[in-house]
Amino acid sequence: xxxPISMTVNGKQVSKSCPANRTLGQFIREDLGxxxxxxxxxxxxxxxxxxxxxxxxxxxxxxxxxxxxxxxVTTIEGxxxxxxLHPMQTAFRACHGLQCGFCTPGMIMTGxxxxxxxxxxxxxxxxxxxxxxxxxxxxxxxxxxxxxxxxATAAQQMED
Amino acid sequence: xxxxxxxxxSSLQEAESLYAKSEDPMFLAGGHTLLPTMKQRLxxxxxxxxxxxxxxxxxxxxxxxxxxxxxxxxxxxxxASELVQAAIPALAKLARGIGDTQxxxxxxxxxxxxxxxxxxxxxxxxxxxGATVVTTKRAVPAxxxxxxxxxxxxxxxxxxxxxxxxxKGDAEYIKFANPASRYATVGVFINRHNDGVRVAITGAASxxxxxxxxxxxxxxxxxxxxxxxxxxRTDNFNEDLHASVDYRAHLCAVIAxxxxxxxx
Numbered sequence: 480x481x482x483p484i485s486m487t488v489n490g491k492q493v494s495k496s497c498p499a500n501r502t503l504g505q506f507i508r509e510d511l512g513x514x515x516x517x518x519x520x521x522x523x524x525x526x527x528x529x530x531x532x533x534x535x536x537x538x539x540x541x542x543x544x545x546x547x548x549x550x551x552v553t554t555i556e557g558x559x560x561x562x563x564l565h566p567m568q569t570a571f572r573a574c575h576g577l578q579c580g581f582c583t584p585g586m587i588m589t590g591x592x593x594x595x596x597x598x599x600x601x602x603x604x605x606x607x608x609x610x611x612x613x614x615x616x617x618x619x620x621x622x623x624x625x626x627x628x629x630x631a632t633a634a635q636q637m638e639d
Numbered sequence: 640x641x642x643x644x645x646x647x648x649s650s651l652q653e654a655e656s657l658y659a660k661s662e663d664p665m666f667l668a669g670g671h672t673l674l675p676t677m678k679q680r681l682x683x684x685x686x687x688x689x690x691x692x693x694x695x696x697x698x699x700x701x702x703x704x705x706x707x708x709x710x711x712x713x714x715x716x717x718x719a720s721e722l723v724q725a726a727i728p729a730l731a732k733l734a735r736g737i738g739d740t741q742x743x744x745x746x747x748x749x750x751x752x753x754x755x756x757x758x759x760x761x762x763x764x765x766x767x768x769g770a771t772v773v774t775t776k777r778a779v780p781a782x783x784x785x786x787x788x789x790x791x792x793x794x795x796x797x798x799x800x801x802x803x804x805x806x807k808g809d810a811e812y813i814k815f816a817n818p819a820s821r822y823a824t825v826g827v828f829i830n831r832h833n834d835g836v837r838v839a840i841t842g843a844a845s846x847x848x849x850x851x852x853x854x855x856x857x858x859x860x861x862x863x864x865x866x867x868x869x870x871x872r873t874d875n876f877n878e879d880l881h882a883s884v885d886y887r888a889h890l891c892a893v894i895a896x897x898x899x900x901x902x903x
Contacts, residue, residue: 542670
């Protein structure tokens with residue numbers, strides 16, 4: 480059963496058909512060729528596949544592409560450009576918040592959601608809140624220290 | 640995951656009629672249990688009926704001393720709701736502790752309740768607060784709703800539309816979370832009000848349960864020491880690589896005492 484779907488991905492209207500059992504992660508990577516979104520565990524645990532669905536961080540391995548019908552999807556490719564990085568990307572680079580880089584797109588997308596939500600709810604983002612907010616994203620290289628620093632740094636810059 | 644027919648109805652009647660017409664259908668809410676189990680082929684429905692289009696199922700309202708949460712309300716929305724925070728802060732806190740950010744942005748209260756995972760958080764709140772599960776067919780008290788592991792009184796094709804919580808007394812929920820999944824190894828929800836004390840425990844046994852031994856002890860004396868010397872029946876307690884039966888029984892007392900300490 481192939482189903483026609485339309486959504487906005489990184490500001491562009493996309494219309495395609497796909498089988499019902501295609502995940503949003505597969506759709507983004509294989510049908511749209513946006514391979515910045517990484518699928519790690521494919522069991523909704525590691526968070527590498529995190530994208531924004533209507534502004535909220537979600538794990539693209541556990542959303543069906545058909546569930547994103549009519550939605551606005553933002554992937555790592557949609558938040559900045561090579562010459563004009565998003566503050567979260569700049570902070571990850573400045574703080575060396577990565578080693579192998581596999582988890583980084585998911586970390587950055589969750590980090591942005593975390594800062595936006597904290598700002599909406601008037602919550603101050605301390606180290607504990609950042610660590611709690613990143614619970615759904617695994618990094619097997621860094622030990623998280625610099626990732627937490629990067630999100631804290633970006634949070635300040637995004638506030639300014 | 641095997642392929643299936645996908646439907647996204649725009650009314651409850653349409654959802655029910657699609658269910659009746661399909662060979663082996665399942666309803667899809669946030670999908671954060673169902674989709675992973677479909678990938679593992681533990682579930683292989685012929686038809687998925689997505690409830691996302693039923694906007695009447697989402698939302699939170701309060702009328703007097705009744706807080707109503709629509710079945711398709713996401714954990715993140717319950718956690719952030721000022722209505723919930725003001726009425727039953729323990730419920731907002733519980734929602735904030737489910738899974739992780741991404742899970743809370745998809746998972747729904749109706750989905751969690753219908754699934755009745757023995758380690759899920761929401762069943763403890765429903766049972767602890769004496770909530771009512773409202774469905775397309777009836778209203779069921781939480782005391783009668785949860786049957787056993789992954790089993791409720793829901794019939795084929797019956798859809799949860801809302802959960803209503805009485806707003807009375809004070810309440811608290813604390814869980815000993817599995818550090819990886821954030822499911823409750825043991826979670827204790829206590830509600831203290833004029834008519835007595837309700838204690839619901841999740842994670843420990845094959846299904847969430849009310850702990851009559853703790854309730855009796857706390858009704859006569861609401862203090863940590865009231866639980867000393869109480870031995871729980873553990874016939875249906877869970878044992879897995881995370882915790883033995885004895886450890887879970889021990890945790891029930893430890894976590895319940897922490898809840899009491901935070902309420903006195």
